[in-house]
Amino acid sequence: MKGRILVTGGTGYIGSHTVVELQNAGYEVVIIDNLSNSNADVVDNIEKVSGIRPAFEKLDCLDFNGLDASLSQHPEIDAIIHFAAHKAVGESVAKPLMYYRNNLVSLINLLELMPKYGIRGMVFSSSCTVYGQPDTLPVTENAPVKRAESPYGNTKQINEEIVRDTVISGAPIDAILLRYFNPIGAHPSALLGELPNGIPQNLIPYLTQTAMGIREVLSVFGDDYNTPDGSCIRDFINVVDLAKAHVIAIDRILEKKQKEQVEVFNIGTGRGLSVLELIDAFEKATGVKLNYKIVGRRAGDIEQVWADPTLANRELGWKAIETIEDTLRSAWAWQLKLRERGIQ
Numbered sequence: 001m002k003g004r005i006l007v008t009g010g011t012g013y014i015g016s017h018t019v020v021e022l023q024n025a026g027y028e029v030v031i032i033d034n035l036s037n038s039n040a041d042v043v044d045n046i047e048k049v050s051g052i053r054p055a056f057e058k059l060d061c062l063d064f065n066g067l068d069a070s071l072s073q074h075p076e077i078d079a080i081i082h083f084a085a086h087k088a089v090g091e092s093v094a095k096p097l098m099y100y101r102n103n104l105v106s107l108i109n110l111l112e113l114m115p116k117y118g119i120r121g122m123v124f125s126s127s128c129t130v131y132g133q134p135d136t137l138p139v140t141e142n143a144p145v146k147r148a149e150s151p152y153g154n155t156k157q158i159n160e161e162i163v164r165d166t167v168i169s170g171a172p173i174d175a176i177l178l179r180y181f182n183p184i185g186a187h188p189s190a191l192l193g194e195l196p197n198g199i200p201q202n203l204i205p206y207l208t209q210t211a212m213g214i215r216e217v218l219s220v221f222g223d224d225y226n227t228p229d230g231s232c233i234r235d236f237i238n239v240v241d242l243a244k245a246h247v248i249a250i251d252r253i254l255e256k257k258q259k260e261q262v263e264v265f266n267i268g269t270g271r272g273l274s275v276l277e278l279i280d281a282f283e284k285a286t287g288v289k290l291n292y293k294i295v296g297r298r299a300g301d302i303e304q305v306w307a308d309p310t311l312a313n314r315e316l317g318w319k320a321i322e323t324i325e326d327t328l329r330s331a332w333a334w335q336l337k338l339r340e341r342g343i344q
């Protein structure tokens with residue numbers, strides 16, 4: 001055993017893939033998740049994929065006493081990967097206090113408890129949303145943080161500051177902030193993937209549900225942007241590649257290889273793809289024709305953003321390796337599997 005890692009939000013989309021990669025790398029994992037946007041059967045599927053059942057506790061990170069009790073029962077945790085958070089941009093505009101309370105207090109609770117249990121490492125799920133619309137592309141970690149477009153985006157910015165200020169205050173914490181671009185795809189086993197509640201807000205689940213006939217038509221939000229084909233451009237990163245970045249971040253903290261007590265890395269491919277290019281790639285990769293139509297812009301969307309991942313490539317030795325075709329095929333295989341399992 002290389003170490004014991006607490007993964008909050010470990011039954012969620014990115015969390016579940018990360019748990020598997022941690023287990024593959026020899027880490028023991030304890031998951032806590034309130035199951036607000038996931039299902040307990042994900043734990044069974046993690047076990048099917050990795051052959052190891054992670055410890056799981058249904059717990060809300062807002063519950064300070066519950067966290068305290070849980071940590072006292074799982075001694076010798078070396079680091080925390082904190083995924084548990086609300087993440088729907090539109091919902092955050094409608095329910096800002098719910099987002100601020102949940103996303104901020106969860107992190108504060110964990111940071112407060114870490115010294116008590118001698119937990120030194122923290123990997124925090126941040127987002128390229130902190131850059132807003134960058135002035136130069138691809139965007140590096142040195143680009144200025146822009147005023148957030150939504151309460152969700154603001155929680156990511158504030159949480160980054162909370163981690164920094166806590167470390168500056170002298171707390172015995174080493175942290176890595178990973179700024180994800182747009183995670184997509186599913187585990188190659190098709191046993192883990194993205195399963196949003198209700199109508200999907202994000203592109204890929206909406207797209208695969210449309211391809212499946214669950215949704216009638218995919219709306220492409222805008223074709224009048226200042227991009228080559230007029231649709232928005234994103235850096236779509238395979239979720240397993242992204243999960244592996246977390247394992248490397250944990251290795252780096254535990255092996256004390258960090259150059260600073262708080263480090264920040266872009267986790268993206270370095271390649272921007274437009275929404276229309278993505279649809280085309282999906283059709284070519286799967287042979288499935290997609291019903292889509294162009295509609296007006298979505299409020300709050302960034303025109304174009306993609307990562308300069310040089311720092312992560314060089315310092316972490318991490319690189320996105322999966323092709324967009326394989327990634328889209330994995331998303332489709334996951335959707336087909338959900339049908340087979342009678343879930344969707």
Ligand code: UD1
Pocket residue numbers: 087088089127128129153182201202203204206218219220221222232233234275298301302
């Ligand atoms: C947003 C957030 C990101 C967050 C993610 C999770 C910003 C800038 N980004 O990503 O930080 O982690 O949500 O929820 O706040 N699209 C369509 N039709 C659809 C759905 C999406 O055309 O039905 C388009 C969007 O307009 C966008 C692209 O697809 O151009 C990607 O959208 P989405 O998957 O929702 O992710 P982001 O908005 O980029």
